[in-house]
């Protein structure tokens with residue numbers, strides 16, 4: 180009896196470890212916009228629909244060149260709720276990556292909590308968001324342990 184129980188426990192722990200390992204090892208890194216990067220005029224809502232769903236602990240990478248005489252600045256903000264997202268209202272927004280942070284390998288943001296993440300660029304006095312389509316929502320799901 181005691182042997183059976185400890186065998187059962189051992190198996191359970193093994194299974195749990197396996198599931199946890201799979202869940203962590205499956206976290207993906209996704210470049211926002213793919214080869215388009217994070218730029219004015221690309222439809223990120225459409226991109227997110229086609230490249231989602233996103234899962235907990237996936238990492239989103241925003242790539243945008245640092246601004247200069249010919250390259251306009253972009254940024255990454257998190258908007259607090261659906262309404263501010265729809266209206267591009269940055270009053271209560273949080274800056275997560277300023278214009279100089281998208282160069283090189285880009286700016287990485289890990290979706291570490293199950294909640295909607297409303298991303299948007301604020302540059303050009305908000306034009307990036309209102310006219311340039313530089314916004315999308317990502318709501319990470321729990322990744323199913325087995326595909």
Ligand SMILES: *[C@@H]1O[C@H](CO)[C@@H](O)[C@H](O)[C@H]1NC(C)=O
Pocket residue numbers: 202203235236291322
């Ligand atoms: C996400 O990452 C955190 C920190 O590395 C880890 O504690 C957690 O178990 C992970 N969650 C999933 C679902 O992989």
Ligand SMILES: *[C@@H]1O[C@H](CO)[C@@H](O)[C@H](O)[C@H]1NC(C)=O
Pocket residue numbers: 222224225228312
């Ligand atoms: C962007 O894509 C979404 C989803 O496919 C679509 O509903 C929307 O009309 C598009 N916006 C523009 C300006 O093309």
Ligand SMILES: *[C@@H]1O[C@H](CO)[C@@H](O)[C@H](O)[C@H]1NC(C)=O
Pocket residue numbers: 244245246247248249250
């Ligand atoms: C501005 O940055 C772009 C992209 O990194 C680069 O190709 C271009 O040469 C730069 N222009 C100037 C004037 O520095």
